[in-house]
Amino acid sequence: MRNLGILQSSTSETRKCPVLQHGVRQLSGTACKATPFRPSVRKQGSKDSKFKPKKSLGQNFLTDDALLQSIAAAARLQPGDRVLEIGPGKGSLTQQLLQAGASVLAVEKDARLVKQLQSSYGQRADFRVIEEDFLTLDLSQASQLHPAKAHGRLIAAGNLPYYITTETIKKLLPWGHTFSALHFVIQDDAAKRLVSPDASEVRAINVEIDFYSEPKYLFKIDKARFSPEPTVDGALVHFELRQPSEYLLTEGRTSFMKLVQHAYLQRRKMLRKSLESLYSRAQLDKAQERLGSKCSLAARPQELSMAHLVHIFTVLQEAKHSTFMSDQS
The missing domain is CATH 1.10.8 (Helicase, Ruva Protein; domain 3)
Structure with a gap:
């Protein structure tokens, strides 16, 4: 594990596990058949027209205020909660998370965006950004790196680069002793496969998800709501992580x-x-x-x-x- 480059602010009821019954998957989550989110509102980030997203990093940013507010609201954050935001980009969702009363530890791989985030939020005591690839991040440091005043539950959230979706979720699932929930925008097709697959499409990852969490598909996000626009729609998913005492296996x-x-x-x-x-x-x-x-x-x-x-x-x-x-x- 390589060392983290840290940029800190200048101020300082037990649930039953879902099952696969006779080839028919009994889902712990529900798949909503909502129409894609298509608000017509003011967009954030228009002032930064010179920034060129890197396709190799899967940079497709959300810019609609109403949509970002809905994503943050769906996490049901309380003042004092802590968020590990993965891929914060320009900080549009970060702003909504902070406004909800949460403190934010942002993990960003792009050095250009790290500087932008530090410029926008670095003066806040409830924000910290580190320049790091989340897939190499030592999760045991997540609580320690968070702003000191935070005391509430810890969730992972973010508009994930689509190419790291499965790896990110698999990395976080066994961390129910530290994280309360995962709250991500991911590719819509992937969301349906992970949360509510047909019986014939169930894979090992679905068993792992149901073992460690209660997954929910919240709503679809039209691809036009991203900038630059990707080729596929997105979706918001939520995984409420089980506590270790709820696992069907205590070891092995x-x-x-x-x-x-x-x-x-x-x-x-x-x-x-x-x-x-x-x-x-x-x-x-x-x-x-x-x-x-x-x-x-x-x-x-x-x-x-x-x-x-x-x-x-x-x-x-x-x-x-x-x-x-x-x-x-």
């Missing part, structure tokens, strides 16, 4: 996600076949004996509920451990 979560990944890489094959690279034949045989017919390794992953997948993983790990102990005796 990394190994469980590895099992899920292997299972869905070969989703048309029986679970036993797709897991042969993770477990020996003896371990699979022993696990099947314990599982019985109600939770068979002959099933395909999309036919199993989250609870079934967790149970299968637990039994397989026990079989793996007992086989190892037998080999050592």
